[in-house]
Amino acid sequence: HEEKLIFELGRSGQCGVDLEEVTVSDDRLGGLRRKGAIGLPGLSEPEVVRHYVRLSQQNYSIDAGLYPLGSCTMKHNPRLNEKMARLPGFGDLHPLAPASASQGALELISELAKWLTTLTGMPAVAMSPKAGAHGELCGLLAIRAAVEARGEKRLRVLVPESAHGTNPATAAFAGFTVEEVKATPEGRVDLDDLRIKLGPDVAAFMLTNPNTCGLFERDIITIAEMVHDAGGYFYCDGANYNAIAGRVRPGDLGVDAMHINLHKTFSTPHGGGGPGAGPVVLSERLAAFAPLPLLVADKDGLRLIETREGLPGGAKPFGRMSAFHGQMGMFVRALSYMLSHGRDGIRQASEDAVLSANYVLASLKDVMSAPFEGPCMHEALFDDTWLKDTGVTTLDFAKAMIDEGYHPMTMYFPLVVHGAMLIEPTESESKESVDSFIHVLKTMALEAKAGQTERFDGAPRLAPRRRLDETAASRKPVLKWKEG
Amino acid sequence: HEEKLIFELGRSGQCGVDLEEVTVSDDRLGGLRRKGAIGLPGLSEPEVVRHYVRLSQQNYSIDAGLYPLGSCTMKHNPRLNEKMARLPGFGDLHPLAPASASQGALELISELAKWLTTLTGMPAVAMSPKAGAHGELCGLLAIRAAVEARGEKRLRVLVPESAHGTNPATAAFAGFTVEEVKATPEGRVDLDDLRIKLGPDVAAFMLTNPNTCGLFERDIITIAEMVHDAGGYFYCDGANYNAIAGRVRPGDLGVDAMHINLHKTFSTPHGGGGPGAGPVVLSERLAAFAPLPLLVADKDGLRLIETREGLPGGAKPFGRMSAFHGQMGMFVRALSYMLSHGRDGIRQASEDAVLSANYVLASLKDVMSAPFEGPCMHEALFDDTWLKDTGVTTLDFAKAMIDEGYHPMTMYFPLVVHGAMLIEPTESESKESVDSFIHVLKTMALEAKAGQTERFDGAPRLAPRRRLDETAASRKPVLKWKEG
Amino acid sequence: MRYLPLTKADRAAMLETIGVVSVDALFKDVPKAAEVPVSAFDLPDHQGELAVERKLAAMAAKSTASGAVPSFLGAGAYKHHVPAAVDHLIQRSEFLTSYTPYQPEISQGTLQVLFEFQTQVAMLTGMDVANASLYDGSTGTAEAVLMAQRVTKRGKAILSGGLHPQYAETVETVANLHGSVLRAPAIPGAEEDLASLVDDQTACVVVQTPDVFGLLRGLKNIAEAVHSKGALLIVVVTEVVSLGLLESPGAQGADIVVCEGQSLGNGLNFGGPYVGLFATREKYVRQMPGRLCGQTVDAEGRRGFVLTLSTREQHIRRDKATSNICTNSGLCALAFTIHLSLLGEGGFTRLAAINHQRATTLVDKLLTVPGVSLVTSTFFNEFTLRLPKPAAEVVEALAAKGILAGVPASRLAPADRDQRDLLIVAATETNTDEDIDAFVTALKEVL
């Protein structure tokens, strides 16, 4: 079925809402009344509902199957959290309602902040960043402000070569120059290279831990000390926090700032690409520089400090990440998740995530090839050595998984591994589900190696679409519908 | 994908809820504590959610496509109605809460009753029947009580041969013997035959109008008079009320009782086979016999009379259809639908339903064959004359529609038409949608007649299952899962 | 008119294809005298969503939701916590807006759910087979009596005095048409001697456990007595959660078991829609009312499910059908099945234990109130108290204090003076210690 665009389905004179026609005068419009039509199509409610139901049916989802995207943490999204986020006292509360009318919401933010700081062992948290990359920016701006407060000028940021693209992008966005630190053959930070590159002009070292190869950085405490000794700050990318939450406190590792992807570790739904939320926990050294707004408690209850007027003692906010107070809807979901799991459940979830990934690694490492020695953390990394001479690429293999009812794993990331395949089953999968997945991958791998490559050729075949021409799309971009 | 049964997926020690383990003593259990295990499987929440999401994906639905089931009225189910039914004052209200705590719910029932009686032009309505067939039963029991109150004995009920199976089944259920009245070649009640069969032992004539051939009974007023003249009551099956609501009042036609399928005309969702709701409107002659509970208003507000104690003057309820007060959840949805449409919208909906059916009839009658002259009401009836000698049956044709993305139409009903195909597009379909449907049927019909019958052979092929062996299922019924 | 996709232009084009000038021409078979203008209806015109929502929300606000106050109402409908996943899943378009699964190739979702439901119901009740649900417990009980009349070819149905009076009235309304109904008088807190009423004209005896007063009824003796006369024992359970703690009716000799399934997956809804569970022994399967889902294979040999044994049903058998029912309570059955799947063996038995423990705690505290005594020595999550004054007055007085205290027995049986001071009280996992204390305190105040 080819579902048309709403612009092709709609027609003038039709409408999916019933609103009265009112006549308004021009008196208070300053001559700015719209002259032409907008061009929006008209559709009745039944047509709109069917259109979007049909479109949804062309999507894969975690509710319908295992979603083994390494570094994305596609775990179960409890519906309780959706229900809680829709409580009118949260979902229908205006961000500029008086503090007296907002106590419940402020209490929720306060409670979530307590969970985040307690779990991470860090003294402070900036709640307002709206996604992981936004959290990185927040952390780097706090570092920048701290460096400036010390009267120093440090304009370099170091990142490992295996880093997520957001790390260098954010550092550049925050006005730093970026330099890469090499990886060892064991897939971890090369301490010698780090030592060479650290210096009085380095503001921060950004490290994902567990790292993007799915490994825990064994020398992390040494790394933190090296960075601190050089006068820099240690930024930890919390993308992989799901492996260690409830068991390891980043604060104990010497981390100065770490963003937490609530949509990964704490299961707010990915929603087809957002919204996320990326609160940043901060060390004692950075806490004072947290951005506005600040949440404080006094005798009248909780209140927000939203401007530089009336700051509490010592606060030196570097600025503001966005209007209002952050992703409240995601906060409610995350707290609902945390309360449900409890400290014991969060720890168990981390352990199960790691257990599942190692189970996948152990079960597949003989038919596929793993570039690094295990154990891994919550994701299992393979390279494409084992596909050599088969004519099958990582891409082919991943796309063929679609025909078996699975979303592909993360491919070609991290960049340090050739033809990388990064598999993260998460703690939400049953053993039976993981076993089926392993069985399918094993079967496919053996076929590929045996030269039975038909299924890989131009896969997928059973999806709503065959492979799409991405080159044509970017060569001559068609970014909106045009009549005719 | 073959989705296992929960019993095959689950395992002991797993659970999808977190409930504390409490120890209870036997003191107040009278020695009746359960000894053995029940045998239920254990599954975590993610597994349960995925299981039912995957199962749902094997279903067709009105949200995803046109559902042309004649006599079933598969129309759009507005989500507003779902939201309204979940308002705590309706959805979380106990049926035996004190009247003082139930005023809002009683007001809703009262308001819905007003809409139903006003639209039908009937003085009273019994709200408690839980589905259409239950409403028929309610109507016949009221008739039975009225006959008995007159000191008469009338044990026959007449139904047309084209009637829904529920009509004779209900009449028998209510203790009547059933006799069929013939149809004319024009697909309507044979008045001569009716006249012959009416008599002093006939309690009621049951007629669907518009009838099951999709036609309005032109002589309905005469029919009512004939029945009344013979001392009987005129029961109208309201299954097809969707064609005339807001335009014709059954009360004006001489009807004594008519059930209204809220899940058809007033769009409460079919839910894969229920729940429905079947309030019965009653004429002056039957109103006194309406079953308990009765809703009355007095100085303290609204209240229910639930037992024979304290009946209002003249009330002679024949009994009780069910515990409590009927399908409240459906009442809310239906009233939400009515308020949204208004009297003008309900009329327009009827007109559009009739228009669409006639459009289908006009567009297909040259390639398929229609047994009766139009215009039809809200459903278009075809027979299988046009399939003669093609080797394709009504069943084949209907099943092949599945491969084109459509639910089949109603088949082999009404029984008076050979190989019947009854198509009801409803008012919820856009012209474009109906045009696509017509185009597909026309293409298929031309192929069938041209001898291109491959697609019909063993259709469907693209559905989650091929044709299922119903004979085997009923010969040796397997009605539950068994271990191993 | 947001729900109607046809535009004026569409209508004109369609009329042209049909070959008539106006839609009125399509109604030509309607007698002119019977057509009325829209103004004939004293009802409002169409309204936007916001207006409808305001009106209905204002109405709903005039009732007291069970979740809004301490609430101890039972007597056939129970407030339980339903996991959020249940309501989410039943609202999926593919479940909510699909029809009866007559076309199995594109209805395996609904059908497999029904097969799972039937299996769960058979397990809970301890019976061989179950159907795909009936409207509710009360109509299911009536169907059970009619089925017993068919099976035994006898007319007399004996109803225990502990059967919920509204169930008994529902049974009487239809079973008297095909035989006779004998209702034993209610003896709150005690088992009546039903065995002595059974004779060789008896089709069935109907016993509810826990009974309407909350008393647990042992079934083995009555089963023996009934079977010795060739009659059937019908057991009714209005609180299905009790089956997590108590012996199943099937294990005690029941021939037909009917339950109200509302407690699992479904809200109170002021009495409906609910879901009737109906289970029986294998040998009676072809006499069962209602839909049945059965397992089979498709043309490629894959397991699949279909509606089966439809030769019992009205659309085939017409006036010879086993029942006139052609609807089940599909979506409510789905909710039941999902909730029970989430619970599983462990969760369901723990839930039952918690319910009993809550009721026990409540009883013990209420019995500290002077003048209050316990009528039901055994109970699951519901029991009956004798109060020192009419229970209906007490309930009203407590409602004014924001407590829904229970159901006065007089509401169900106003003619029975002996029941005037009896209050039927239920507790579930949703009742907190604070709820219980508030009840006890308020009761002391009003007595």
Next chain:
Amino acid sequence: MRYLPLTKADRAAMLETIGVVSVDALFKDVPKAAEVPVSAFDLPDHQGELAVERKLAAMAAKSTASGAVPSFLGAGAYKHHVPAAVDHLIQRSEFLTSYTPYQPEISQGTLQVLFEFQTQVAMLTGMDVANASLYDGSTGTAEAVLMAQRVTKRGKAILSGGLHPQYAETVETVANLHGSVLRAPAIPGAEEDLASLVDDQTACVVVQTPDVFGLLRGLKNIAEAVHSKGALLIVVVTEVVSLGLLESPGAQGADIVVCEGQSLGNGLNFGGPYVGLFATREKYVRQMPGRLCGQTVDAEGRRGFVLTLSTREQHIRRDKATSNICTNSGLCALAFTIHLSLLGEGGFTRLAAINHQRATTLVDKLLTVPGVSLVTSTFFNEFTLRLPKPAAEVVEALAAKGILAGVPASRLAPADRDQRDLLIVAATETNTDEDIDAFVTALKEVL
């Protein structure tokens, strides 16, 4: 632990396959000193759904929902009626629980929605192209300024005094890193002379309309001035519904248009998540931040959609990317698109007219209150009043009477003494005549 499917037995079997004796062995790379026992966390253990729901519901009950009282709050977030179908559809598993559509073969649903969204945004804003959404209006504005700095290779950004102060602060936080930001002082109710501030170092001028006080800003003059200096005009719209009644920024010469899209499809949510709309001229497309969805064909020639121009993005370009953003506000954009599809041209323009009419009615009634004057001679659905006493005090006094009267300008700009008595008031289609009368009456009482 209802969300964790592994049982003890599963874990043991998996450990055996891996070849280790306990899960601790899998954490062997973690320094021992850094591992803490679960007791190290001063937090509760896991809880059931009912307990969590009780706790969060009790918390939520301590806030005043906008729908619960007459509410006139705006200043960047607006209470509108969202049709029930929107929330139903966005909760479908396939939208809610899917990832970014990097695998287009199994993500056409999300992708086509984004393509529709981009088209709608381009239409509303009168621009050539739009992206697939950003976090919200404020961060979108910051991105727009950075983009202007990239496009013009100049550093200076001039912000109108009518720009929402929290937007201005968001811009300053990042744009100062790559240039300088000049904020014009706010002159409530009037347009400042921005043109005179533009020089050949200027990258862009940012104007909000309706501005934070509700005043409508004409853009043609400033567009001309800005373009004559080779700079870009960035237009910010915080109330996207205004575009149904007012001329689009694109038609008035804007180069980049940023809107907060919350008003359509999305709830107030105490400030987030919201959805930023971002549109620009064709020639700047490769300098845009954020995801873009483009049309293409699949291997069989069928139309399909993919994420495109990703060479701008961080996962390819790393530190050379146009932005560090790798998330859009997908589900909020979906809600926006569904709501706008339901509205269509007719519904959207009627909605805008109703909003203006509501605000006009409210203004006229409020101006009957002694001492109250109107600061903004033009407005859409929001305006600013001067009160005879500090607005923050009045707001608190009215809140105590159950009316959320508006946003005191001093909350956004406490340092500006001139704004102390200014109250920013919004009205939408959700405000009834009764709401308005209650506000007017209460205001008379507190002044």
